[in-house]
Amino acid sequence: MTDFARTKSLFVLPEGVIYLDGNSLGPLPKAAAARVQKTVESEWGNMLISGWNKAGWMAQPSHLGDRIARLIGAPDGTVTLGDTLSVKVYQALAAALALRPDRKKIVSDNGNFPTDLYMARGLIESLNAGHVLCTPAPEDVADEIDTDLAVLMLTEVDYRTGRRHDMKALTQAAHAVGAIVIWDLAHSAGAFPVDVAGCNADFAVGCTYKYLNGGPGAPAFIYVAPEHIENVQPALAGWLGHDAPFEFDLKYRAGTGIERMRVGTPPVLQMAALETALDIWDLADLKDVQAKSIDLTQAFIAEIEATCPSLTLASPRDPNTRGSQVSFAHPEGYAIMQALIARGVIGDFRAPNILRFGFTPLYIDMADVQGAVAIIADIMTNDLWDRPEYKTRARVT
Template identity: 45%
Template structure:
């Protein structure tokens, strides 16, 4: 049964215009890495760049590197490298802090931009990643608003004259469902509110179109599909039309119009720099900058096409190899509703994933019963995909046999 699918996988890899990108990453032979939706693989050239940062820029130039090596301008310079990957023009993205901190800045900033006490509600994606929900609840308390959790598909109907802002995840972290960013944004803005998007599971995997779709504010991490490294800094997008009035709830010295004046009163810098807070985390920042080199010459549309082909092929292989009813896909079949991961419901998910990893198929899980497989088109191939499904079927069969064996 497997030979036709293996043959097709080889043909698909041979025709893949992104196949050579795999060589840019440090990957182990014999391991299929399908957890890039949690931590992207290391680009091979990053260690060399970081050795130079540490030994020369820090070790020799020391304080001079803030100017001579461009450390001071890194947050906005790297933001402009991220911008094309999320469909933003230059000058609207600043890199720094964590996703959680940026969600707080964006959501409180959105309520302040609306500046209307009658808009006393913040709508939040009820299926959101937990941190976003925690931050949204805190932002609601801080701004005197009421938090209204709704399913993403119901946001358009839920927003109205009382809505100040809506916070929605572009791709659901559990299921890989892609939500309707253009439609939801249009509905939120038509209601007179502001749309804030979390792009953690979409940036670097599919076109986002922040400018084209009129998004107000957005945040995202860089350690998943952007391969920036563990804990690499996140980013904040503030649409140019909002920047003159964007009032960050965390006005640190780095976002001051004249940071080295050290005046007691705060005066905000112009543009995206208003999203900065404290001293940038330079080592992680510059590792991210180097990692973004793998995107040079890559069109995000090409990445999206391969992502859909990979996830289609994986689901086809799972259907072919795994008995009906053993696993259930939670990821939508429709391309317009799918991110770049496949989530499979599996009653014994923790045990199955443990054995998969031992056999070189690295995915992850969400307790109690979801297997997650992330497909990063820059380094995952079709032969990887077929092998992952085949080993998954073997592990499931062994688990079922073991469950039926007499003790």
């Protein structure tokens, strides 16, 4: 049984703040600062370049990849870290298309995070081989799965509403017509149990700065199913994906297994911070996390609907069909969120009208829900959001 009081005690949570934005950026693990300082002073400072060997920097992407594998239902040796999520989306899609060279149809959905679609369109343009990207509404994705399909590329949890795709059913449907499937787990990993191997996903990608709490700029991860890993050819043939990078061979030769999906130099300081977050995850059972998330989100929805009738639920009501977030819609969503942040309830806004609240049981409890609801109700009942200072858009929303 997960001790959530203990996990909460391991994070830096500023006094007077109820943090409901861990689905965008997780808070700081208390051990992170000392761990990064050790990396800077004892490793970089004293070992200098020998830290790549002595401190194990070069092995970190695969070592931490195995630790993330546990959280997404993947076997050891199938996950590696590095680069950004956008890069990993590009890598996965390029490799997937190469596995189905006779097909040109890519299906995503119009609720997908824009960067995934940007990457797909950019790749299509550079390949200039007649590929087509189809983006139906999320509920209509299954209708686009046919024998023309090369790749199904979906984000499991909709970043705006929290709506959750049925990973197993859609993967099975795509495989039935001979297609390859990529899942973006940006809002899944660390939110609830994920089983990429059990669902037979071909590829999966995700970030580590949201529910996994790796910090701003923490590296992304990529999973490749064992049956594909020795056959995929990386479109981004970086030197650290080479079979023997320190031979400095001018001809690229893909590395063994998941190592071939590495591209650039590992972000050593970011990985040090991420390591402390994964230490906390070692104390948690994802089934417990999901159960508590459902308790928190159901209570939040019930209380907000009872006290704030002008807010409209934008997330699925059934907790089994959404991620660990709740979204409400309002025409003045941006101003309302700024008023909430000024009162210490931190969520975020997603255009055009979504107030988004993330529920991360490692450090959010029922007292936080009750405190947040009281403040939200006060702001909505008394129109405290209707001030000029709350309506000026910042660069990050």
